[in-house]
Amino acid sequence: MKIQIPRGTQDILPGTVERWQYVEKKARDICSRFNYQEIRTPIFESTELFQRGVGETTDVVQKEMYTFKDRGDRSLTLRPEGTAAAVRSFVENKLFGQPQQPTKLYYIGPMFRYERPQSGRMRQFVQFGIEALGSHDPAIDAEVIALAMSFYKEVGLKRLKLVINSLGDTESRTAHRQALMNHFSSRVNEFCSDCQSRLEKNPLRILDCKKDRNHELMASAPAIIDYLNEESKQYFKKVQAYLQAMDIDFVVDPNLVRGLDYYNHTAFEIMSDADGFGAITTLSGGGRYNGLVQELDGPETPGIGFALSIERLLMALDAENVELPIEQGLDCYLVSLGDGAKDRLTPLLYQLRANGIKADKDYLNKKLKAQFKTADRLQAKYVAVLGDEELEKGIISVKEMATGEQQEVSLTEIVDFLKRKI
Known part of the structure; x- marks a missing residue:
């Protein structure tokens, strides 16, 4: 099943x-x-x-x-x-x-x-x-x-x-309770079994009944406000x-x-x-x-x-068609090209997260284009691309997705750079 x-x-x-x-x-x-x-x-x-x-x-x-x-x-x-x-x-x-x-x-x-x-x-x-x-x-x-x-x-x-x-x-409710009992008692047999049992135990509950809400006695029932x-x-x-x-x-x-x-x-x-x-x-x-x-x-x-x-x-x-102001998307998505760059991104990703930056990376060995598609789907504000050649130079390429602006940033400064931007 x-x-x-x-x-x-x-x-x-x-x-x-x-x-x-x-x-x-x-x-x-x-x-x-x-x-x-x-x-x-x-x-x-x-x-x-x-x-x-x-x-x-x-x-x-x-x-x-x-x-x-x-x-x-x-x-x-x-x-x-x-x-x-x-x-x-x-x-x-x-x-x-x-x-x-x-x-x-x-x-x-x-x-x-x-x-x-x-x-x-x-x-x-x-x-x-x-x-x-x-x-x-x-x-x-x-x-x-x-x-x-x-x-x-x-x-x-x-x-x-x-x-x-x-x-x-308590005094007001007691007076109202008695008035309700007097009001309903002579015809309580016309009400559902629940209401009949409520008459003695708690007649106020009769007014809440969903089955008998349209009974004529409901409309004329004594109101508590008149007994205050x-x-x-x-x-x-x-x-x-x-x-x-x-x-x-x-x-x-x-x-x-x-x-x-x-x-x-x-x-x-x-x-x-x-x-x-x-x-x-x-x-x-x-x-x-x-x-x-x-x-x-x-x-x-x-x-x-x-x-x-x-x-x-x-x-x-x-x-009311209210749109809640929910913040969506990542701050940064990391893209790797080459095995060395891929290995370097794992500790870098942890470092970004430890500094309060919402970040993620690919775990499915996708091609470059597919990684950028994922970044776009995750609404990443920035995409940081690291290849083996950039790794040798100690830099990473950072692209701002909203403007398309791209620049190279030192790997030792990338955390501070993104914190300033974000």
Whole structure:
């Protein structure tokens, strides 16, 4: 049987991977400016972490996790998202005890969800996310949103829409929860089996249902914003004021929810308005989760974060026809004529690379013309030609490919010559 790549995964090949490297480098750069530090957690974790950290009633936990037993009969799961693992590490390594607070973390890495593969949705996908743990200040909510928006804009996206909402504090959510139960209970049998089980456990999740999104009760469901107490209203006003002060445009959407019990106050999504991007317009989402650390056996610690898919970001860049400024090509390609020259190029090539010059040479014993074709294909800025006759004189012929200008340079000075030019 022919071995092929698993469904829902992809090979990212040279020529394409450079785009990934560019946006990942941009993510790391902007996190550094915002004073977020990278965290790297295991690819797989205890299944219980995601059951508690993502939520038993979510589609992710109920339907989409890659879960298996190891040889010790322990249940392990390939991570479906990054927040739970980051918070687990925050608790386990007692980062809450460090003097500098809040703890500001970011991660970039593969996640795994068993769902139907489609454009922009893979079973293995790469997620970039941040978590800010330890502050109740609405200013850090605005900071997290600002970082996400800044990242998208700096990679070149323009057709962006920021949608925000407030889920309120525990008191507000309790009142809203009861209102939702009253609203749906008499006709819940008209909804899917998942929604029927969610009514008692977490009625807010009903609003996220994909199967019943067009049911008439969805449109008339009570909005959380109508159940905010005064403290929650003031908190939300502060977040909006900070965003306005930073000239970040947004739309308040009372129907935007994050369905986990420990989410509260600020929730947001960033969407693409680009033509041809697709029916699913969401690029990223985030929110405040003031109960998650406690849920994972840590001390009472507020948190807020977001996560985005690199795959969907690249799709949005394509939809807006954004060309990333990726530097391509070699600085220098070495061409040899004769056995003596060929032997001399091997240490010279190493010397160039050791001095920060991107260089390569032929390893297939090609003719002179073919070596120049290779140099052209590799977009080399300079081609340096060494023959046995030049070797005897201690020189090498250097050609600038853009201008055609050619000159002879001492072999002892070629490194400094190219460093000056490049």
